[in-house]
Amino acid sequence: xxxxxGMSDASATLLEVRxxxxxxxxxxxLSDVTFEVNAAEVxxxxxxxxxxxxxxxKVISGIVTPNSGEYLVxxxxxxxxxxxxxxxxxVATVYQDxxxxxxxxxxxxxxxxxxxxxxxxxxxxxLQEVRMERTALDLLARLRVTIPNVRTPIAALSxxxxxxxxxxxxxxxxxRVVLLDEPTAALGVVQxxxxxxxxxxxxxxxxxxxxxxxxxxxxxxxxxxxVVLRLGRRVATFEGPDLNRExxxxxxxxxxxxxx
Amino acid sequence: xxxxxLRRRVAEGELGLVPVIVALVVIAGIFSLLxxxxxxxxxxxxxxxxxxxxGTISIGIVLVLLLGEIDLAVGSVxxxxxxxxxxxxxxxxxxxxxAVVAGIGVGAAVGLLHGLxxxxxxxxxxxxxxxxxxxxxxxxxxxxxxxGSINLNDRGIIALANTFFPSWVGWLIAVGSTVAxxxxxxxxxRTRRAAGLVVGAPLALAARATIFGLLLLAVxxxxxxxxxxxxxxxxxxxxxxxxxxxxxxxxxxxxIFAVGGNAEAARRAGINIGRIRLAxxxxxxxLAACGGILGASRLLAVSQASGGSxxxxxxxxxxxxxxxxxxxxxxxxxxxxxxxxxxxxxxxGMDLLALPSAVKFMITGAVLLLAVTVDALSRRGRESSxxx
Numbered sequence: 098x099x100x101x102x103g104m105s106d107a108s109a110t111l112l113e114v115r116x117x118x119x120x121x122x123x124x125x126x127l128s129d130v131t132f133e134v135n136a137a138e139v140x141x142x143x144x145x146x147x148x149x150x151x152x153x154x155k156v157i158s159g160i161v162t163p164n165s166g167e168y169l170v171x172x173x174x175x176x177x178x179x180x181x182x183x184x185x186x187x188v189a190t191v192y193q194d195x196x197x198x199x200x201x202x203x204x205x206x207x208x209x210x211x212x213x214x215x216x217x218x219x220x221x222x223x224l225q226e227v228r229m230e231r232t233a234l235d236l237l238a239r240l241r242v243t244i245p246n247v248r249t250p251i252a253a254l255s256x257x258x259x260x261x262x263x264x265x266x267x268x269x270x271x272x273r274v275v276l277l278d279e280p281t282a283a284l285g286v287v288q289x290x291x292x293x294x295x296x297x298x299x300x301x302x303x304x305x306x307x308x309x310x311x312x313x314x315x316x317x318x319x320x321x322x323x324v325v326l327r328l329g330r331r332v333a334t335f336e337g338p339d340l341n342r343e344x345x346x347x348x349x350x351x352x353x354x355x356x357x
Numbered sequence: 358x359x360x361x362x363l364r365r366r367v368a369e370g371e372l373g374l375v376p377v378i379v380a381l382v383v384i385a386g387i388f389s390l391l392x393x394x395x396x397x398x399x400x401x402x403x404x405x406x407x408x409x410x411x412g413t414i415s416i417g418i419v420l421v422l423l424l425g426e427i428d429l430a431v432g433s434v435x436x437x438x439x440x441x442x443x444x445x446x447x448x449x450x451x452x453x454x455x456a457v458v459a460g461i462g463v464g465a466a467v468g469l470l471h472g473l474x475x476x477x478x479x480x481x482x483x484x485x486x487x488x489x490x491x492x493x494x495x496x497x498x499x500x501x502x503x504x505g506s507i508n509l510n511d512r513g514i515i516a517l518a519n520t521f522f523p524s525w526v527g528w529l530i531a532v533g534s535t536v537a538x539x540x541x542x543x544x545x546x547r548t549r550r551a552a553g554l555v556v557g558a559p560l561a562l563a564a565r566a567t568i569f570g571l572l573l574l575a576v577x578x579x580x581x582x583x584x585x586x587x588x589x590x591x592x593x594x595x596x597x598x599x600x601x602x603x604x605x606x607x608x609x610x611x612x613i614f615a616v617g618g619n620a621e622a623a624r625r626a627g628i629n630i631g632r633i634r635l636a637x638x639x640x641x642x643x644l645a646a647c648g649g650i651l652g653a654s655r656l657l658a659v660s661q662a663s664g665g666s667x668x669x670x671x672x673x674x675x676x677x678x679x680x681x682x683x684x685x686x687x688x689x690x691x692x693x694x695x696x697x698x699x700x701x702x703x704x705x706g707m708d709l710l711a712l713p714s715a716v717k718f719m720i721t722g723a724v725l726l727l728a729v730t731v732d733a734l735s736r737r738g739r740e741s742s743x744x745x
Contacts, residue, residue: 196625200618200686201611209615210626212608220609227545231552246555 109136110172111305112188112274117156117166126152127163128329134274134305139296141320142309145349148326150309154276157307158190159183189267190276195259199252203244204233206251207266232269240265240298242291257288261295274305281315293319317342325349376731377679377695380724384699388706395706398582404698404705405580406518409589410435410652411668412697415675416600417641419693422676423604424637425617425685426482430471430489431672434642435649436664437493438464440500442650443507443659446514453513457650464646465639467493472638476631482638490669498661506660509653517592518655521585527577530586535570542566589651593694596647600640601690613637617685648672667718671700674721678728684736699724 113133119126127149134140144150155161159180168177170186177183197206205212208229214222233247242261244254251259260280267275277296281289296319299306310316316323323340325333325348333348335341346352388395414431421428442460445451451459467489474485501507509515522530542562550556580586604610615623616630624630652668653659677683678699679692703724707717 194621196619196622198615198618198622198686201614205611205615209623210612210628212611214608221603221607223606224608224611226606227548227552227554230549230554234554 110134111136111170112157113169113172114153114157114163115167115169117153117163119152119156119161119163125329127156130166130326130329130331132157132324132331134307136273136305137300137303138322139300139306139308139320141316141323142307142326143311143313143316143323143345143349144326147328148349149329150326151278152329153326154190154278154307154309157183158188158276184270184272187271187273188276189270189272189274191260191263191267191278191280193279193282195263197251197259197263200250202250203237203247203254203262204230206262207233207236207269209266211270236265236269237261240268240295242295255288256284257291260284260288260292264292264295264299268299268302268304272304274307275299276307276309278309279311280308281310281312289315313342313345327351374680374689374691374695376728377692377699380678380699380728381695381702384702384706388702388709392706392709394709398579400705400709401579402583402587404701405590406587406655407705408694408697408701409518409587409593410648410655411671411675411700412593412648412694413596413651414645414648414668414672415679415693415697416596416690417644418672418676419679419681419688419690420600420604420613420637421482421641422681422683423613423617423686423688424634425620426475426634426637427673428471428482428486428638428641428645429669430467430486430493431641431645431648432664432669433490433493433497434464434467434664435645435652435668436659437467437497437500437649438646439649439653439659439663440497440507442514443509443653444500446511447507447509453511456511457514457517460650461643461646464649465643468639468642468645469635471642472635475638476634494665497663501659501661506658508658510657514650514654515657516588516654518587518589518651520588522588522591523585524581527581527586530591531570531573531577534573535566538569539566589655592647592651596644597690597694600644604690609633609636614686617687619686667721671697671721674725674728675700677732678725680728680732682732682736683729684732696728 110133113131115131117127117130117132130149130153132142132153142150142153152161156163156166159177159182162177168175168183170183170188175182175186198209201209204226213225213229215225230247237244237247240261242258242265244258244262251262254262264275264277264280280292280296284292293315296306296308300319300321308316308320317340320340321336323335323345324331325335325345327349332351333345335345335348385396394400414435417431418428438460441463442456445459446453446456471482471485471489474480475482542565546556546559546562577586580590602610604613612623612628612630612633615626615628616633620630623633649664653663656663675696676688676692677696679688679694679696681688681692681696700721703721704717707720
């Protein structure tokens with residue numbers, strides 16, 4: 098369970114990557130990019146195709162090792178060699194494919210790989226279904242995610258509900274920073290609503306949320322801050338009164354800097 | 358289950374064991390009309406003995422299918438392990454217990470080899486076990502040597518498929534199992550209610566336990582009217598109960614379903630999918646060995662034909678007829694005995710009608726095709742309702 102203890106300082110920087118550069122052969126995917134996520138904040142990461150969003154997310158989630166740059170969690174520099182190194186520190190990524198087992202029910206998916214079991218030989222110990230279901234229900238209620246029956250297989254849920262389950266799973270395992278890769282792609286209006294509401298709930302709980310999206314309407318609705326990448330560089334940051342749709346689009350396309 | 362939920366399940370392809378139970382009722386109805394001996398206690402007891410080996414092997418097939426894999430070697434592995442047991446017991450004079458355990462051990466080792474090959478070299482299980490089908494058939498011939506067949510005469514081994522319990526043991530099993538079942542679901546009901554979770558009506562629970570008990574009493578009554586409850590049936594049902602628990606109630610079982618449903622998601626959730634595959638192939642071959650030993654005990658011999666003929670295909674067919682999806686992640690271990698019962702009934706019924714084996718093969722083929730079609734259609738139903 099995530100608690101808000103020690104996160105009362107809303108502006109505390111939970112995660113920061115500094116001076117990240119990454120090239121794949123001759124292609125420079127990221128050049129000296131710095132990116133930070135604060136507690137109780139939703140950051141939008143936007144940019145055109147090939148701007149370096151995916152690479153940056155992969156660096157933050159530990160899948161891609163940058164050629165240079167620094168990784169800080171709670172202000173402490175850490176060494177990242179594998180995805181586990183960052184998930185252990187509370188940085189969770191929900192990819193577009195959600196990584197759910199559609200044949201299993203909601204409870205089983207929330208606990209996938211970390212099932213509660215007791216008594217007997219480890220792999221053959223009885224699952225503690227009642228405890229898992231109770232905790233799952235409490236978590237979903239806290240996150241205001243409505244799923245009629247947590248014992249239905251994922252395959253029977255709507256896209257928004259699936260996305261919510263995937264997000265809830267990361268929160269369940271003590272994530273403090275959640276990266277959402279295109280969370281509303283391919284969702285209908287009502288389902289997009291559910292997911293965006295969930296994002297707001299996470300922020301209210303003090304988590305840092307990063308949304309990578311092509312859908313500017315969604316980004317504008319929930320994000321407190323928008324970071325724009327273009328051709329591998331961080332070209333603009335918009336916050337508070339600066340959040341203006343035309344200027345963000347201009348930054349994405351490069352028009353604002355006269356080099357479009 | 359109300360009528361509305363039943364209709365929804367049919368449309369969405371979440372049928373579980375319903376089709377196979379319907380099939381059993383239909384088949385029993387047809388054959389009992391054509392031949393009054395079909396439902397006689399003597400014939401039903403024979404039927405149970407006929408399917409014990411197939412049903413046991415089929416449990417392993419269900420587990421392998423749940424992973425989304427296949428094991429084509431279970432037939433020849435069952436023959437090989439029976440031969441190992443026979444050679445140890447008859448030729449080398451080992452005790453029945455040692456011979457049986459060694460036979461099962463050889464099965465487990467063979468399964469481990471299959472699993473290692475599949476996980477280490479990433480060779481599809483279809484190919485590895487196809488090679489195994491041939492290779493272990495050769496090993497069977499090698500172990501049997503020039504005589505080509507070994508007659509079993511050890512009382513302990515023969516007892517496996519030829520022991521019938523006196524009536525009172527049957528009644529005790531029926532009553533004991535019903536009480537245990539009732540207490541289990543009652544305890545589950547209490548803990549769920551204590552945790553504030555959704556629970557069914559107590560009356561529905563009582564009805565479930567009563568139906569369970571009545572069915573069990575009916576089975577025991579029929580078996581007692583002939584020679585009594587056979588040990589072979591107890592072994593089969595015992596293995597089904599154990600593996601139903603393992604697949605449905607343990608972390609290992611949950612991981613089998615996860616790997617079969619979405620291997621990539623399972624891997625990312627930290628599940629060691631290689632180890633799960635390895636364990637399942639090991640268990641499947643060990644169960645094949647158990648089936649082979651049961652079959653040898655019933656035939657009182659092991660020969661070059663042991664584990665051959667249609668045993669492999671029938672075991673796979675039984676799992677699929679029982680509703681286990683060929684696409685992985687869906688099914689229950691109960692599919693094995695129920696599917697085996699369908700195949701056994703068709704075969705047994707046609708034997709009673711003295712039909713030639715040409716007709717038997719064709720009808721069994723048609724039943725299998727029908728079952729796989731139900732699976733494919735219900736998969737389509739799931740896709741169209743967005744639950745592929």
